[in-house]
Amino acid sequence: MQFSLKSPLGRFRFIGILEGISYLVLLGIAMPLKYWANLPMAVKLVGWAHGVLFIAYMLALVSVTFDRRWSFGRVVVAFIASLVPFGTFWLDTRLKKEEQQSTA
Numbered sequence: 855m856q857f858s859l860k861s862p863l864g865r866f867r868f869i870g871i872l873e874g875i876s877y878l879v880l881l882g883i884a885m886p887l888k889y890w891a892n893l894p895m896a897v898k899l900v901g902w903a904h905g906v907l908f909i910a911y912m913l914a915l916v917s918v919t920f921d922r923r924w925s926f927g928r929v930v931v932a933f934i935a936s937l938v939p940f941g942t943f944w945l946d947t948r949l950k951k952e953e954q955q956s957t958a
Contacts, residue, residue, distance in 0.1 A: 874942030
C-alpha cells in the first residue's frame with residue numbers, strides 16, 4: 855500500500871486503514887480477551903487508541919470533503935464505512951481505484 859501523505863485524500867486513506875485495523879483488533883482480540891480471559895485492560899488500551907484514530911478519521915473526512923468537494927451522500931458512505939468492520943478497507947480500495955483513474 856502506498857499513500858501520499860501530502861494530499862488530504864492520501865492522509866484520509868492512511869488514517870482509514872489504521873482506524874480499520876484498530877477496529878478489528880478491538881472486536882477480534884481485545885473484546886474476547888476482556889470477556890473470555892478476564893483482561894479488561896485490553897479493551898481499555900485498544901479502545902482508547904481506536905477512539906483517537908476514529909476522531910482523526912472524522913477530521914480527515916472533513917478535510918478531504920472540502921478538498922475534493924465530496925457530495926453529502928459520499929460523506930455518509932465514508933462515515934458508515936468507519937462503523938462497519940472491514941468498511942474502511944472497502945472504501946480504501948474504491949478510493950485507490952478512483953485515484954489511479956484520475957492520474958491516468
